[in-house]
Amino acid sequence: MKKRTELQRMEELIRHDRLNTKEEFSELLLKDLDGLLRDYFDYKGYPSVEIVRTGDRFTVTISVCVNSLRSFSALPE
Numbered sequence: 177m178k179k180r181t182e183l184q185r186m187e188e189l190i191r192h193d194r195l196n197t198k199e200e201f202s203e204l205l206l207k208d209l210d211g212l213l214r215d216y217f218d219y220k221g222y223p224s225v226e227i228v229r230t231g232d233r234f235t236v237t238i239s240v241c242v243n244s245l246r247s248f249s250a251l252p253e
Contacts (some may be wrong), residue, residue: 178249200227200249206222206223206225209220209223209225209238210223214239215246216245216246217240217242217243217244217245217246218242218243218245218246219240219241219242219243220243221240221241222240223238223239223240224238224239224240225238225239226239249253
């Protein structure tokens with residue numbers, strides 16, 4: 177029984193640490209999202225990201241105000 181409690185505690189610590197990410201994580205995520213979204217949309221600035229913890233899960237909301245959709249007949253390389 178004690179091992180089960182310790183395992184649950186470790187899982188909770190891991191979940192908590194994932195929410196309290198460092199600044200580098202946020203910067204890397206925004207850079208990656210920006211590169212991906214610019215393949216499909218024209219916009220100025222950067223996307224915004226909100227991460228909200230709900231119980232043992234996270235809701236990630238990505239927002240960007242686009243000027244237009246990019247049109248292409250083939251997938252970008």
